[in-house]
Amino acid sequence: MxxxxxxxxxxxxxxxxxxxxxxxxxxxxxxxxxxxxxxxxxxxxxxxxxxxxxxxxxxxxxxxxxxxxxxxxxxxxxxxxxxxxxxxxxxxxxxxxxxxxxxxxxxxxxxxxxxxxxxxxxxxxxxxxxxxxxxxxxxxxxxxxxxxxxxxxxxxxxxxxxxxxxxxxxxxxxxxxxxxxxxxxxxxxxxxxxxxxxxxxxxxxxxxxxxxxxxxxxxxxxxxxxxxxxxxxxxxxxxxxxxxxxxxxxxxxxxxxxxxxxxxxxxxxxxxxxxxxxxxxxxxxxxxxRQLNHQLALRANHDFLTRQLSRSGLYERLHQLQKNSDLRARVAGVLLIDVDYFKSINDNYGHDAGDAVLFEVAQRMQQAVGQEGLVCRFGGEEFLVLLFGLSDEQLLEKAEAIRHSIMQEKIMLRGSGVAVTVSIGVASGDLETNNVSESFNRLVSAADKQLFISKRNGRNQTTSSLISENAVSHTPA
Ligand SMILES: Nc1nc2c(ncn2[C@@H]2O[C@H](COP(=O)(O)OP(=O)(O)OP(=O)(O)O)[C@@H](O)[C@H]2O)c(=O)[nH]1
Structure with missing residues (x-):
């Protein structure tokens, strides 16, 4: 009108x-x-x-x-x-x-x-x-x-x-x-x-x-x-x-x-x-x-390139776990994983090659994690793995297993094998059932601090504050 x-x-x-x-x-x-x-x-x-x-x-x-x-x-x-x-x-x-x-x-x-x-x-x-x-x-x-x-x-x-x-x-x-x-x-x-x-x-x-x-x-x-x-x-x-x-x-x-x-x-x-x-x-x-909505939700919750959970998909999954009371009494471990010198891969081999590396890294990560946890592309060349119920030692072992699985085999780019490594920061703690997002964000920022230390100390390593008071860095194997 x-x-x-x-x-x-x-x-x-x-x-x-x-x-x-x-x-x-x-x-x-x-x-x-x-x-x-x-x-x-x-x-x-x-x-x-x-x-x-x-x-x-x-x-x-x-x-x-x-x-x-x-x-x-x-x-x-x-x-x-x-x-x-x-x-x-x-x-x-x-x-x-x-x-x-x-x-x-x-x-x-x-x-x-x-x-x-x-x-x-x-x-x-x-x-x-x-x-x-x-x-x-x-x-x-x-x-x-x-x-x-x-x-x-x-x-x-x-x-x-x-x-x-x-x-x-x-x-x-x-x-x-x-x-x-x-x-x-x-x-x-x-x-x-x-x-x-x-x-x-x-x-x-x-x-x-x-x-x-x-x-x-x-x-x-x-x-x-x-x-x-x-x-x-x-x-x-x-x-x-x-x-x-x-x-x-x-x-x-x-x-x-x-x-x-x-x-x-x-x-x-x-x-x-x-x-x-x-x-x-x-x-x-x-x-x-309803079917259309379901498909849309699937698309929104998954990263198109790596086919892993997107950041919003991870939060959605956390809220589902909270609703089903699956978070109760289970300590959560966060591994924040960043591909090293990724910009130079893009610069040297092109953006498509960079995409292929992200896909391959995600696949290797997913294989190492299996059904035990959630793999999420957290943004750009940064991934997050969420694991439940693991002790500090087990968490560190898992992070190291992921790091080795990625560096173990070179990735073929334009006919030549390129060694790709990642740096990892580890944190763990309880997720408050009445405030999942906030307590999860606290874990992410704790893991981010450890990731920063890994990068600063030369990359291709895992850092965790969980094992001793001083950060533990696993230097390149
Ligand atoms: N090919 C490709 N590149 C991406 C994507 N998302 C982010 N990037 C690139 O990732 C690069 C990240 O670069 P930096 O943050 O400098 O990190 P880096 O080169 O990995 O260095 P360090 O993290 O310090 O080891 C940027 O050049 C982004 O353009 C993507 O989806 N595909």
């Missing part, structure tokens, strides 16, 4: 726009009722709700008063009401106030990620707003024109609720620049709309109690294929069409003179079938989404 006409700093202009807008749609709404085909359609409440939610700075008593006075003026001018114009329009105002207060705290509605979830809030918001509006409206109607409460209440409720639920999802999700053409560029993308038209036609031809639900599977197909605003728009059009078709008798939900010789039961059976198939379609698409 492009409403740049409204301007935060120009209250008078805003008031005028809101006043004319309200007056116009009250007038339209009033006249839509006369021919009866849209007697379930009173759009101004939903329209104003959408405006107040999208432009939350309008949510002030002053602007509500402006809209209310336009509603009263419309009824006084065109319906010849006096006091009823004040009391009945208070019901409209009540709808807007309740709906806006329930939707305005949810700014997620206006950004893509929160839209689907937040759109579901429209349903309870419309229901509560309609109940409030219907209760006030039916009471006022009873007092003013002695109408019975329950029929009046159900009229108000169904009118407000259906209008709100049809209009608001569309109005609240409509982007500033909707691009219908890009969505429907390929003919296959038009199939859901075509099936919607087909199902609506089938509902007209078949008729009966079940026919109202015939478009549901097609609408779900639209929901899977199109953006939220377009699906909401199509739902709105379908809803209005059904109401108009029923009012004109073109869609015969009584089912007694349907075009096809189908009885009530046949129509109901078809209706039930369409309802039953709808959750299935949603379930299948949800399954596809």
């Amino acid at each position: 492009q409403l740049t006409l409204l301007d935060k700093n120009r209250p008078l202009k805003n008031s005028l726009i809101l006043f004319v807008f309200t007056l116009f749609f009250c007038f339209v709404g009033g006249h839509l009722r006369l021919p009866a085909e849209l007697s379930l359609f009173w759009p101004i409440n939903a329209l104003l709700t959408a405006i107040f939610v999208r432009f939350s700075w309008l949510h002030r008593p002053y602007y509500y008063l402006v809209c209310y006075s336009a509603m009263v003026l419309n009824d006084t001018l065109f319906s010849g009401w006096a006091i009823p114009a004040f009391t009945l329009n208070a019901a409209n105002l009540l709808f807007i106030l309740v709906a806006v207060s329930m939707l305005i705290q949810r700014p997620g509605l206006l950004n893509a990620s929160g839209r689907v979830k937040s759109a579901l809030n429209i349903f309870p918001a419309c229901l509560l707003a309609s109940i409030a509006c219907a209760t006030w409206g039916a009471l006022a109607q009873g007092l003013l024109i002695s109408e019975r409460f329950l029929p009046a209440w159900s009229d108000w409720l169904s009118e407000q609720f259906s209008t709100g639920v049809l209009l608001l999802p569309f109005l609240l999700t409509l982007p500033r620049r909707p691009s219908l053409l890009s969505t429907l560029r390929r003919w296959q993308n038009c199939l859901p709309i075509a099936s919607l038209m087909l199902s609506l036609s089938a509902a007209v031809v078949i008729g009966g109690g079940g026919s109202l639900s015939f478009p549901v599977p097609a609408l779900i197909w639209c929901a899977i294929s199109y953006p939220l605003w377009l699906t909401s728009g199509l739902t709105l059009i379908t809803g209005i069409s059904e109401i108009v078709l029923v009012m004109h008798g073109l869609m015969n939900i009584q089912g007694d003179d349907s075009l096809l010789p189908l009885g009530h039961l046949a129509s109901a059976r078809l209706g039930v079938a369409t309802v039953a198939i709808s959750p299935l379609i949603v379930a299948v698409s949800m399954d596809a989404i």
Whole structure:
């Protein structure tokens, strides 16, 4: 909805726009009722709700008063009401106030990620707003024109609720620049709309109690294929069409003179079938989404080049271990491993050769660690090995085994064997189960200090502060 006409700093202009807008749609709404085909359609409440939610700075008593006075003026001018114009329009105002207060705290509605979830809030918001509006409206109607409460209440409720639920999802999700053409560029993308038209036609031809639900599977197909605003728009059009078709008798939900010789039961059976198939379609698409999410998570958690855990994957794994209580009473050992003089490998043999070295080093590391621990590419040419339940001596032995496995055999680069070595820093300690990330980070920085000592003392060695008070360095073998 492009409403740049409204301007935060120009209250008078805003008031005028809101006043004319309200007056116009009250007038339209009033006249839509006369021919009866849209007697379930009173759009101004939903329209104003959408405006107040999208432009939350309008949510002030002053602007509500402006809209209310336009509603009263419309009824006084065109319906010849006096006091009823004040009391009945208070019901409209009540709808807007309740709906806006329930939707305005949810700014997620206006950004893509929160839209689907937040759109579901429209349903309870419309229901509560309609109940409030219907209760006030039916009471006022009873007092003013002695109408019975329950029929009046159900009229108000169904009118407000259906209008709100049809209009608001569309109005609240409509982007500033909707691009219908890009969505429907390929003919296959038009199939859901075509099936919607087909199902609506089938509902007209078949008729009966079940026919109202015939478009549901097609609408779900639209929901899977199109953006939220377009699906909401199509739902709105379908809803209005059904109401108009029923009012004109073109869609015969009584089912007694349907075009096809189908009885009530046949129509109901078809209706039930369409309802039953709808959750299935949603379930299948949800399954596809879950699989996609799983693949994405796998990609995010693994390093593309070395196929080992990525840094974020390691933290994710730590949180899983924490959730499963697998960290309890198990000392954690961190080996921080950095390839020596890696820059010169890149410089002498090229970046591709550097990549190949990283891959080979990771493979050798993984073979040395086996199932005992986790290997992670921590960043650049730095790796981290996480091991659980090893004593300080065992940890140092493991670090040395890794270092030897890497230097043991030269790596072939452009036809010549290159000796690659690594420097290692070792640290160990308990991971606090209620604060895994922080205690793990402390271990990493302790290991990093030891790695620095390994580098400073000439590289290709392991340093650990665990064995004696003084750092132990294992000089090149
Ligand atoms: N080929 C390749 N190079 C990388 C990658 N990530 C980081 N590097 C390079 O790794 C090099 C790291 O260089 P330095 O931090 O100077 O370390 P170094 O040359 O190994 O020296 P020391 O660590 O002090 O032994 C940089 O040149 C980075 O560009 C990668 O994914 N592929």
